[in-house]
Amino acid sequence: MEHFKIRDLSFSYSGNSEKKNLDKINLTINKGEFVIICGRTGSGKTTLLRHFKTALTPYGKRSGEVLFNGVELEKVGAGEQAAKIGYVMQNPDEQIVTDKVWHELAFGLESLGCEQKSMRSRVAEMACYFGIQDWFHKSTAELSGGQKQLLNLAGVMVMQPEALILDEPTAQLDPIAASDFLNTVRKINAELGITVVITEHRLEDIIPYCDRALVMENGKIIIDESPKGLGKLLQEKKSPMLYAMPAPMRIFCEADGRGECPLTVRQGRDWLGSELGDNPQIKELTEPEFNKEVKAPALSLKELWFRYEKDSPDILRGVSLNVPQGSISAIVGGNAAGKTTTLKAVCGICKPYRGKIKIFGKALNRYKYGELFNKCVSMLPQDPKSIFVKKSVREELYEMTNDSEKINETASLCGITELFERHPFDLSGGELQKAALAKILLSEPKLLLLDEPTKGMDAVFKKSFARILKKLKERGVTILIVSHDIEFLAEFADRISMFFDGGILTTDTPQGFFGQNSFYTTAASRMSRDIFKNAVTAENVAELYLKNKGNTYEKVR
Amino acid sequence: MKKSDKLLLAVFLVLIPVTLFIGGKLPGKGYYITGIAVITELCAPFFASFEKSKPQARELAVLAVMCALAVAGRIVIPIPHFKAVFALIMLTGISFGANAGFIVGAAAAFLSNFFYGQGAYMPWQMMAYGAGGMIAGFAFCNFKFPKKPWIMAVFGFFATVFWIGPLLDCSHMFLAMPEISLASLAASLASGFPVNISQGVCTAITMLVFGKPLIEKLDRIKLKYGISEAENGL
Amino acid sequence: MGFEQCHPAINFIYFAVVIYGAVSFRHPIFLMISFLCAFAYSIKRKGVRALLFNLALLPLTALFALYYCSYTHFGITVLNKNFIGNNITLEALLCGASLGISASSAIMWLSSFYCIITTDKIIYLFSELSPKAAMLLSVLLRIVPRIKTEAQRISLARFAIGRGITRGNIILRAKNFIGIFSALITETLDSLICVSESMQSRGSTLRGRKAFSIYRFDNRDRACVICMFALITLTAMGISLNQTDMIFDPKIIINPITPMSYLFYFAYAALCLMPLALELRTQYRFKKARKNVNTYPQR
16 A cells, blocks of 8 residues: 655755756655665755655755655645654754643644543553653753654654654664664554654664665665665665665675675674684784873873762763873763763863863963964864854854965865855754864864764765874874764774773773673674674674685775 | 735735724723734734745744844843844844734834833834834835845934834824824924934944844745745745 | 642632732731731741741831831821921831731742742643643743753853853954854754744644643642632622721721621631641641551561
8 A cells, every 4th residue: 555655756955956956756655664765965865755744845946746645745734744744853952842741742632633631641652652751741951862852753653643754863862862762663663553764874773674775866766675685786886875784784795795685683693603603713803002001192181070060970080091192092981971071171161170181291271272272172062063153164164264275175185175155054964074073173183072973974974084084193183082883983993992980991992892892882793703803893894704715805895 | 016015005004003093092901902903913914925825834933033033132232222123123024025024023012012011002112113124124125125234224224213213203192192283293203303313323233233144144044945035025 | 749739720829819918908917917828838838048038028128118108208197207307107107017018928929939830830821821822832931941052052162162252362252252142043043943843743833722731620629729719708708898908098097806807817817828738738648648658567
């Protein structure tokens, strides 16, 4: 039974009449299907999703039609659309409309004019299903990101929709909240039979369970395939989207495996085990050198203690860390553990009541304000939009310096030369981070602090971002990253420190750090830990696999 | 002229003065009723101005922000008779047309009076503030004045001194003077003139300083979300 | 516990009545009742801080009385002459004192009012009048604090790239401030449009909006309403029989106190003490119930 049918849909935004954001899209989605749409930033995914509801359809030139249950979408009434098609957007904060959780849950039902009794029972049902009953009376401003997004989903589900459209819902969430959220979406599709159309960059949790995966590029749908066949197809087309796929699929494709493509870690382990047996010859890669002692560190934190208010508990309880010059170091840890607070302490935003901070050997309080942030330290915040105040990227860069040569050089390093005339608030995904990075690089920092730099970035962007960081490292810039993105750090960081219980526990290389963990580690490591000793990235596993098979490993792209 | 603009003029020139006149005769807190009547009458041309059947929530959201800025412009500056509110209302009219300017002006008057005290002047203030937005909308959208800061500043000055100011002074005459005659009109206008000049100066300064950035921001929003192209103007 | 658990309608009516009473009654006994009950209840709700605050009101009342009689001159019992030659009369002094006490009672009632009436209850009140108004109010309550948090976030981020507003020379700080303000307006415009889209996609523009109420009217509320309305009726009878008035000008005249008056005093006192009594009773019953629980052996 057809739920949505899109015929020859073409669309372009009003400012840009030549570029087609959607190019003759033809798509049919059946009732109860779980469809994933992948693609790079700017490929048209969000634009396509917004056409599923007239209230959200963007403004521009359009041709073609969208049918819902066989009726043209424009002819479907606002009330019917509001109830039957649920839409969850990317930013959890901007979707919440009311000040209290209970009101947010009841909002949709109030608009539909439900009777008091049925409203109460539906709200109660949803609150129980999502586990919201504990924070039912809380204020929405107090919730964490994961809770907010869950609340948004509940607020949509309470109207009992037939279809659920989700636009990168976990982009702003930490891995645990993201995984919980996607599990809930999966449950909703499996248990309630609601059609789900979702775009995501975080594919490990959902590719194994979807019915179809679509890949979009330049406004066209280039692949429409079940997940098992997806890997091979991407490899044949030499599509960069292969890099975005879950680790088991990537390893299978890079190692040129035969047979059925594994989608989950478990399937991957079975495949590896069946191909290599229990005891392969080559078990580990050479580990890079690791010096526990750091001479002349770029940043030295000694026993920092800090709390936000007199009566609140300590957030930093004796944080000590030495960051060597010219390295890419990372701090990982649970949510709200205190990692961002540590970065803020380095900048001087949070002043610890005990402990010493030394930047390049000089105590922090000896630096004057202008001195500290000029050619010394700079921080890229979690929300990179917050540092932009002008109306074009060009003006933003010129705010930092007048040297146009330096600006052009930095812009080409960061790959943002085409974005000069765009308004910074119109940038999306990785473009925002790159533009923000270019801006702060213009102050020529020697110590660069990055707070969750890969949030909302697609996989290919992450690779190019990492290339920029590597080039900076070659120039001698020290980089300290706080992140939840274990896969990214496993591939590109030199040192990783674990933040727990108010302090830094251990510091090690990615291989050493992730190699010994069972849960808090990359998918590739989980897949191969019984067979290989220290393979933490997909490339590591593929390399070892091929070595064992007697082939040499060459990068596919 | 578009149908909605004709409707707006009709409402403004005929219906609202009649309402105000009758409303002035109501005892005590009758001005609340007059105020609500004025707003309702304004809604007719406002909704007529939308090409589609209903205004999108986006357009209302932008107007709400402009209204909030206008209210802030009146409340935040502590100097009496030196309020930025007229400039902000006119900027709304310049960006979105006469109807939007009128509604935002009237709403700003109503809401800021919660801070300053509601009184019998309220419907008059609503009409006068709204008239400021309306005339700015007509001038810059229909008659296509160029939207340069100094032009907007000069326009703002003259509109405050010779249009909004006198309208507010008329209210003084209707409500506070013992008799309605040319002499009392002259007296009200004369007494209000210095206040109007100082307001006019403030309007001009606000236009010079904030005019261009605000118009740019609103233009970007208009382009991105498709709110009121030049032909479809609000 | 106690009064804020009652239905909001009861809370609102109660406070409307007692604040009206505090402000408009002039009879000394009624004033005393208002004052003492407001005093007691605000201490019950807020503890020692309220005690200190209320005690500070007493000297202020005395000062106000003196101030009042220095510029109002009516009455026949002259106490003194001030420096211009106007009379300072006993009547004016007492009138000032009574005004001061009414104002203090009103202030104390208002301080308890803010404790009991939460934003949820205000929204409930609006939703009874107009669901759309309640919706706009909740949206406002969400957006205005958000603008503040956004401003803080932008300010911190700008600080960390050397463009802060808390340190540095004054011109630089002013420039940075204007930048932050401009960014805040753009950000607010964008996020408000997002919020409005989210609202519209869930049907906020549809007609026939109903409001969800988290309050249920139970038996205790019914009992409160009956009790309250009985007491209000008695007090209203007292008002209509001029029991609550006192004339100061030119001579102090109070209605003679009859046995009937005692009924009105009692009714008004009972009304003012109702929430306090409710709370004490609930606390007592809670303690008693807990005592019973502890007699079970620990697992």
